[in-house]
Amino acid sequence: TTQAEWSKSDQYHNSFLLPLDEALEFALKNTEKNGIPAINVSASQGAFLNLLVKTMSAKRILEVGTLGAYSSIWMAKALPEDGELISLEVNPKHAKVSTENIAHAGLSSKARIVLGPALDTFPTLSPSPPFDLVFIDADKDNNGPYFQHARKLVRSGGVIIVDNVVRNGRVADERENTTDVQGVRNLLQIVKEDKGVDATTVATVGDKGYDGFMYIFVKEGI
Ligand code: SAM
16 A cells, blocks of 8 residues: 555545644645645644543643644644643744744644753643643654653653654664664653553554554553
């Protein structure tokens, strides 16, 4: 099966399930217009995050890696009036375009960007009230440390999602040794040794190729 067929399948399902959203379309177009690469989540993945926020009745969300705020908008629009999404981003241009896109979506009162390398900005975040959900989608090399920071900020019963952990099967291919692949392997080892979480990787194909995400549940009472 080819990428074109995977995209066609995503589009077919989306045509039934995902009504066109002007704010999300604007975000994609404005991001492209500013020369930022289209490495956002797919529409169906964005919708999955949106449904997760609703399912958990999440009120406080942390994102690592904003790009053009496409995934931020998907998540923030599921938040209640008093909900909050904080997104960590290192690139000032990405942060500026994201701020525009969030404003256009009418979500400025709920979503904000913290500019700087996430390893530096993580320690500035308060764990109280704790986050319900963390979505890690930045430089893959640092997946391990990002998870360790996120762990300190997420409540029991909360969820941490890490994107792009399959990478076309490259993570499981021992001939592969790029730093992004090593970052995911490091994460796998850390999660394996963490007795306070249960986790699984769900591989996906679709608009964004063959990849997958790790779903990590922070256990209660540990
Ligand atoms: N979550 C976005 C979405 O789906 O719409 C896509 C995020 S994109 C894959 C990764 C982002 O992480 C880029 O905007 C990049 O500038 C940012 N990034 C890379 N290294 C970072 C770092 N050290 N700290 C914070 N952000 C970083």
